[in-house]
Amino acid sequence: xxxxxxxxxxxxxxxxxxxxxxxxxxxxxxxxxxxxxxxxxxxxxxxxxxxxxxxxxxxxxxxxxxxxxxxxxxxxxxxxxxxxxxxxxxxxxxxxxxxxxxxxxxxxxxxxxxxxxxxxxxxxxxxxxxxxxxxxxxxxxxxxxxxxxxxxxxxxxxxxxxxxxxxxxxxxxxxxxxxxxxxxxxxxxxxxxxxxxxxxxxxxxxxxxxxxxxxxxxxxxxxxxxxxxxxxxxxxxxxxxxxxxxxxxxxxxxxxxxxxxxxxxxxxxxxxxxxxxxxxxxxxxxxxxxxxxxxxxxxxxxxxxxxxxxxxxxxxxxxxxxxxxxxxxxxxxxxxxxxxxxxxxxxxxxxxxxxxxxxxxxxxxxxxxxxxxxxxxxxxxxxx
Amino acid sequence: xxxxxxxxxxxxxxxxxxxxxxxxxxxxxxxxxxxxxxxxxxxxxxxxxxxxxxxxxxxxxxxxxxxxxxxxxxxxxxxxxxxxxxxxxxxxxxxxxxxxxxxxxxxxxxxxxxxxxxxxxxxxxxxxxxxxxxxxxxxxxxxxxxxxxxxxxxxxxxxxxxxxxxxxxxxxxxxxxxxxxxxxxxxxxxxxxxxxxxxxxxxxxxxxxxxxxxxxxxxxxxxxxxxxxxxxxxxxxxxxxxxxxxxxxxxxxxxxxxxxxxxxxxxxxxxxxxxxxxxxxxxxxxxxxxxxxxxxxxxxxxxxxxxxxxxxxxxxxxxxxxxxxxxxxxxxxxxxxxxxxxxxxxxxxxxxxxxxxxxxxxxxxxxxxxxxxxxxxxxxxxxx
Numbered sequence: 001x002x003x004x005x006x007x008x009x010x011x012x013x014x015x016x017x018x019x020x021x022x023x024x025x026x027x028x029x030x031x032x033x034x035x036x037x038x039x040x041x042x043x044x045x046x047x048x049x050x051x052x053x054x055x056x057x058x059x060x061x062x063x064x065x066x067x068x069x070x071x072x073x074x075x076x077x078x079x080x081x082x083x084x085x086x087x088x089x090x091x092x093x094x095x096x097x098x099x100x101x102x103x104x105x106x107x108x109x110x111x112x113x114x115x116x117x118x119x120x121x122x123x124x125x126x127x128x129x130x131x132x133x134x135x136x137x138x139x140x141x142x143x144x145x146x147x148x149x150x151x152x153x154x155x156x157x158x159x160x161x162x163x164x165x166x167x168x169x170x171x172x173x174x175x176x177x178x179x180x181x182x183x184x185x186x187x188x189x190x191x192x193x194x195x196x197x198x199x200x201x202x203x204x205x206x207x208x209x210x211x212x213x214x215x216x217x218x219x220x221x222x223x224x225x226x227x228x229x230x231x232x233x234x235x236x237x238x239x240x241x242x243x244x245x246x247x248x249x250x251x252x253x254x255x256x257x258x259x260x261x262x263x264x265x266x267x268x269x270x271x272x273x274x275x276x277x278x279x280x281x282x283x284x285x286x287x288x289x290x291x292x293x294x295x296x297x298x299x300x301x302x303x304x305x306x307x308x309x310x311x312x313x314x315x316x317x318x319x320x321x322x323x324x325x326x327x328x329x330x331x332x333x334x335x336x337x338x339x340x341x342x343x344x345x346x347x348x349x350x351x352x353x354x355x356x357x358x359x360x361x362x363x364x365x366x367x368x369x370x371x372x373x374x375x376x377x378x379x380x381x382x383x384x
Numbered sequence: 385x386x387x388x389x390x391x392x393x394x395x396x397x398x399x400x401x402x403x404x405x406x407x408x409x410x411x412x413x414x415x416x417x418x419x420x421x422x423x424x425x426x427x428x429x430x431x432x433x434x435x436x437x438x439x440x441x442x443x444x445x446x447x448x449x450x451x452x453x454x455x456x457x458x459x460x461x462x463x464x465x466x467x468x469x470x471x472x473x474x475x476x477x478x479x480x481x482x483x484x485x486x487x488x489x490x491x492x493x494x495x496x497x498x499x500x501x502x503x504x505x506x507x508x509x510x511x512x513x514x515x516x517x518x519x520x521x522x523x524x525x526x527x528x529x530x531x532x533x534x535x536x537x538x539x540x541x542x543x544x545x546x547x548x549x550x551x552x553x554x555x556x557x558x559x560x561x562x563x564x565x566x567x568x569x570x571x572x573x574x575x576x577x578x579x580x581x582x583x584x585x586x587x588x589x590x591x592x593x594x595x596x597x598x599x600x601x602x603x604x605x606x607x608x609x610x611x612x613x614x615x616x617x618x619x620x621x622x623x624x625x626x627x628x629x630x631x632x633x634x635x636x637x638x639x640x641x642x643x644x645x646x647x648x649x650x651x652x653x654x655x656x657x658x659x660x661x662x663x664x665x666x667x668x669x670x671x672x673x674x675x676x677x678x679x680x681x682x683x684x685x686x687x688x689x690x691x692x693x694x695x696x697x698x699x700x701x702x703x704x705x706x707x708x709x710x711x712x713x714x715x716x717x718x719x720x721x722x723x724x725x726x727x728x729x730x731x732x733x734x735x736x737x738x739x740x741x742x743x744x745x746x747x748x749x750x751x752x753x754x755x756x757x758x759x760x761x762x763x764x765x766x767x768x
Contacts, residue, residue: 040711078685085704301467317467319462329426
């Protein structure tokens with residue numbers, strides 16, 4: 001039996017939602033799942049003990065960052081990423097493709113790969129499909145990603161076609177290295193691009209599926225486009241993906257978006273939103289978002305969210321959390337991160353339970369009901 | 385029965401060390417104890433849950449900082465510091481005297497008190513013995529400190545005499561407010577000054593003791609003086625303090641110093657050293673201090689301290705901790721703080737156990753044996 005396997009447990013009758021389970025060499029993951037982002041082999045401001053306590057079953061780490069520091073060879077020498085990061089549970093690594101564009105300076109894209117300068121010291125590097133897979137295999141993640149060309153928004157149909165074709169060729173090269181050098185533990189996912197063109201999304205999905213990979217990801221979503229376009233693009237891709245393989249939507253989203261995408265048939269999602277917003281004092285609650293720096297919380301003895309079961313809501317007042325934030329105390333980042341991740345992971349638990357019971361529709365209606373009553377965030381924070 | 389009481393459980397035959405127990409309205413504290421410093425109503429980079437897990441029984445908070453932000457009236461309105469900081473266990477507040485000198489700008493000392501400008505916004509304030517006690521009573525700490533004039537080092541005998549006399553007069557005024565306005569829950573400690581002059585330390589201690597206060601503190605130590613002078617000054621003061629009252633040495637020290645001061649008869653100590661050094665990557669181990677940024681840890685799979693029972697040493701490698709520190713990750717501060725505080729609190733547990741068994745001498749010899757084998761810190765960090 002291969003170490004990686006996706007088990008489909010239930011399908012919602014009234015939507016595309018699925019209840020499933022990923023089996024990996026480092027344990028199982030109940031889906032639909034949210035994966036906290038651990039860019040530099042740490043989910044910012046929370047310990048591995050606490051992540052376990054929150055029920056996180058899988059985390060993501062970034063190939064680009066770990067390639068530059070401390071280096072994949074060092075991590076390999078120390079027994080791989082699971083041991084290095086003291087996280088003996090499933091890990092997914094991205095390919096680094098997105099970061100060389102968004103973080104690397106002076107990057108140039110060629111057929112061979114992407115040449116860029118490190119955001120740390122300006123040193124020049126080239127990341128190719130081959131190197132990306134080699135680095136990911138050295139890190140030893142359970143799920144690794146093909147090296148892709150992330151289509152920006154907006155992009156013309158012609159630009160999107162060029163990006164799609166490059167992604168296809170790079171996927172092929174990624175797969176070759178994975179087949180030749182992989183030990184069988186790492187499952188390679190192909191990435192569906194195609195921008196905001198449903199026909200291109202469908203084609204991209206079909207061509208990825210022909211590779212017969214262990215799973216498929218959808219990239220190039222939440223890159224600045226209106227949300228209606230995102231849903232349309234995701235739905236077009238999902239329609240072409242096989243029922244028995246996991247579907248990973250990269251880099252999304254708000255809790256509402258996670259629920260919406262799960263209803264379209266997405267099994268896995270990741271996003272920096274809960275952790276990054278936490279450090280900026282932007283907190284998710286069952287009644288909508290809160291900005292803890294708001295003066296109206298200064299004397300409020302109530303918890304962040306009276307309906308939340310997390311340790312932060314059980315112990316601390318909004319007044320204290322505001323004081324910590326205003327004082328720029330590290331504990332502000334710690335507690336806010338803990339709460340936001342609990343909110344995300346608990347949303348996924350509720351969602352999975354509802355799908356399993358065949359009651360997604362009624363749960364979703366009830367869950368959504370109160371969430372817009374409180375809208376304290378500036379609008380630029382509600383999307384990514 | 386008064387809410388505050390000191391119970392003397394055992395005395396070491398070969399030294400001045402005592403094993404005791406503080407009884408307060410918010411619980412008991414085993415002594416000798418180390419009190420983590422929670423300047424702004426938070427011990428930096430560690431949650432209250434984790435502090436409880438480490439066995440911290442009492443924390444310190446700073447009157448100066450809380451007076452300026454969020455303000456003692458806000459904390460009083462929210463039910464006091466215990467509720468505000470979500471710490472239902474004993475709390476000690478300092479008087480703010482030390483901070484108005486070290487943090488306030490343009491401070492001027494007069495008989496009435498100290499006028500200073502806030503380090504936050506430059507606003508002008510005056511802190512007097514009366515206001516300091518009123519603020520501390522509003523915060524609601526279990527142990528509060530008289531407002532004192534901390535003698536700097538070096539100081540002439542004449543300067544030290546002037547500072548001592550002012551401290552005496554301010555102690556008297558502090559006591560008056562405490563007697564008139566205190567509810568009986570807060571125990572006032574007088575502070576012994578006297579610089580590095582043993583005769584003045586003795587006199588200061590005698591004069592404080594005449595006030596019949598619930599406990600006595602020794603201030604003005606670890607202000608830049610050679611350690612032999614500190615020990616001499618502390619020993620001189622302790623000799624005049626009553627057997628049945630707790631003795632608190634303010635603002636010390638390294639683990640070795642804590643053990644040495646406990647052997648002189650000190651019951652309570654506090655210091656920013658474990659928490660501040662943690663954030664600078666300077667870590668205490670059973671074999672001596674480690675600087676985690678040192679390149680020799682980059683590939684080291686060993687824990688910080690193989691003899692340490694803390695969660696950090698049980699889970700993480702030096703290589704990972706160095707990576708977190710080099711990457712300026714918040715988790716570096718969290719894990720380093722956790723370890724250093726465990727080291728301090730565990731040292732105190734061992735120390736108390738040894739005193740209780742009547743085996744302080746043999747424990748101390750064994751404990752000290754290995755501690756100088758590893759000295760990675762720059763010398764400016766080993767003292768305060």
